[in-house]
Amino acid sequence: MECKLKTLLRCILTLLGTFALVHGNSQQQANHALSVASMPLLLDLETKLIDNLEDYANELEQKLQIFRSYIPVMRTENEKARLDAMSYLSNPLNGLSLIRRLHQDWFKWQGYMDQLVGTVQMRNFDGWRKDLPKKADLSDACAAIVRIQITYDLKVEDIIKGKLDGRQYNSSMSSADIFAIGHYLAKGKAEAEAVPWLQEVTQDVRVMKLLAECHIKQKHYTKALALLESGLKFEAYNADLQRLWNKTKNLIEIYQNNTLLDVKKLEDPMIKAYTLACRGLTEGSTRLHCFYNFNTTQFLRLAPLRVEEVGLHPYVVLYHDVLTRMESEELMELALSSLKVSGVYRVQGLAFKRMRTVKARWVGKETNDMTRRVTRRIRDMTGLDLTTSEFFQIINYGIGGHYNMHKDYFDFTSINNIKKSKIDKLGNRIATVLFYLFDVEQGGATVFPKSGYTIYPRAGTALFWYNLHTDGIGDPSTLHAACPVIVGSKWVMTEWIRELGQLFVKPCLEPSSEQ
Known part of the structure; x- marks a missing residue:
């Protein structure tokens, strides 16, 4: 509370100081204290200052409300996990979500907290920063989900809903979780594996672009073009999307609008035997x-x-x-x-x-x-x-x-x-x-x-x-x-x-x- 009062006081002093610099000469000329009739203009100015301060206070309150609304959600999930940590973390979807939250969400919270308020919390965060999962940890968690999917021939949509190898669990994947896996695969040159994941979160322009790039690398140019056109409807002046659209259009013309078929590599018989054995077949x-x-x-x-x-x-x-x-x-x-x-x-x-x-x-x-x-x-x-x-x-x-x-x-x-x-x-x-x-x-x-x-x-x-x-x-x-x-x-x-x-x-x- 003391921190907030100091912040508000700094805001008031800043606003008053700015007002004094701008209107100093006119105030000296008006001599408002010498005439009651001239003071209503000051009341008008004060109203503007109060309104401006109220706007600032509303932003602070809105920020506080955002924190208050998210904390119970996060605490509920955390306490649910701590009731039986091993059982909770034994589910790979929970493990991935935990690592992704700590690697991605908390850095976003840090950016939100890094504003005139929350200095104590920022110091605490800096002290815990070294204990947070790194990029490699998130990659490992994404890789684990992909490994399960491939080995047991699971459908991406089933995994997202928490259905693992025929069993439904009280877990599911958020859009951020899904995108993390798709992004990991796409950047790891596993475009074919990335496509089913990215297709589940195509509402975001950056996802559309990444998915289009995967299709282009697989020579699925028509699919890529459709995605890029959808993205340009949301961001018509996005230069990256426009360049990629032009490139795709040229590639389609070169190949005469024919989408090339992938030539599947002959599957190693031992790998096939391994996956069949894992599935109990x-x-x-x-x-x-x-x-x-x-x-x-x-x-x-x-x-x-x-x-x-x-x-x-x-x-x-x-x-x-x-x-x-x-x-x-x-x-x-x-x-x-x-x-x-x-x-x-x-x-x-x-x-x-x-x-x-x-x-x-x-x-x-x-x-x-x-x-x-x-x-x-x-x-x-x-x-x-x-x-x-x-x-x-x-x-x-x-x-x-x-x-x-x-x-x-x-x-x-x-x-x-x-x-x-x-x-x-x-x-x-x-x-x-x-x-x-x-x-x-x-x-x-x-x-x-x-x-x-x-x-x-x-x-x-x-x-x-x-x-x-x-x-x-x-x-x-x-x-x-x-x-x-x-x-x-x-x-x-x-x-x-x-x-x-x-x-x-x-x-x-x-x-x-x-x-």
């Missing part, structure tokens, strides 16, 4: 059965483990109830303190084509009693020696989190001598154990594209497979991937077991006849 081995493992170690004779065969080529099994809920929670809590970005790579500059989008932490097997207990359990499951195996890697996936197709074993022909010397000390990764620590509501399956296996994350279960043939050569059929998470928070823990130490546990045999 493939069939794995039919020769499967469940059994109790009594034999790997003597301890299992007393406490056998439930095993489900996933497939035979490669041989993959799923262990049930090998982690308790308390153990899973303790592992997740252990990792939360220092999760770091792990294995992020860009392909063609597009974040939705990154190799991996996760954060992870390496945890030693001797960290505490619980990790030692889990280590013994892996020994019981696999029968392998873990003395020289790698640390546990605990991973949490983000919005649309995924891990593209890869093999866990090392390809010695594609790594440098330094890395090869380090690997030689422990040998190759003979086997993998993948624990699921938390249920995932939608998506996030582990898939083996060459075999059609699809395994959905269920808390307490663990996958086990060998990465190498019996002669130590890598098994290419173990190519696998983590599908994008649609809704949920996916937590896993991986244990890669090395060859060193397995000499007497699993001796090498003759080369496999399957190779």
Whole structure:
């Protein structure tokens, strides 16, 4: 309130000072104090000053009302999220909207606040500025939504309405959210992917221009021309739109009004197999059965483990109830303190084509009693020696989190001598154990594209497979991937077991006849 009074006082003094400079000479000549009859003119002037001041006060009040009207809306959404933060942020639409709001909306609020009032709030904002999401964070959030859309073949209009892979959620996307994705794709030279998004928000001239540019790059000149003509109806003197319209008109004449058809690239069969597996549209081995493992170690004779065969080529099994809920929670809590970005790579500059989008932490097997207990359990499951195996890697996936197709074993022909010397000390990764620590509501399956296996994350279960043939050569059929998470928070823990130490546990045999 004190700040507002000071602001109003400064305004009054400024206006009076200006009035004195303009009318000083006439006031001296009139001698208003000497004649009551001359003073009504001063009343007229005061009326103008008061009206002008009232206009200023109205603007301040209007600004205050705008703040008052938006704060409950923003607070309602924030409090809704804080009731169950993990559940709220597990929905990728909420995650995108949160990052976009913090990256875009708050900078707009800053500009609105940066006027004679709100100096205290501006200082507060400057103190929090460093904690706000950056441009890269918004790009990652946009990329996650696009990755989900492409992998699961979802319709843009369904995603916007909060319908994700057949399920309707109490979430939706604002026009600003939609445009953020379209803009990200268009500027990332993914015009074909940008068009369906931008078409949903064509009321804005800048959107029309961006969408027209996408159509031009795809040689859809007639569509581009129609958009530009619509934009010129709103802004007839927009020079950029006019130049782009002229360019498009010339291109149509060159190609004789024929829209060139896109030539689709042949789709990689493995990518197709991967997406089909993520959607649950493939069939794995039919020769499967469940059994109790009594034999790997003597301890299992007393406490056998439930095993489900996933497939035979490669041989993959799923262990049930090998982690308790308390153990899973303790592992997740252990990792939360220092999760770091792990294995992020860009392909063609597009974040939705990154190799991996996760954060992870390496945890030693001797960290505490619980990790030692889990280590013994892996020994019981696999029968392998873990003395020289790698640390546990605990991973949490983000919005649309995924891990593209890869093999866990090392390809010695594609790594440098330094890395090869380090690997030689422990040998190759003979086997993998993948624990699921938390249920995932939608998506996030582990898939083996060459075999059609699809395994959905269920808390307490663990996958086990060998990465190498019996002669130590890598098994290419173990190519696998983590599908994008649609809704949920996916937590896993991986244990890669090395060859060193397995000499007497699993001796090498003759080369496999399957190779």
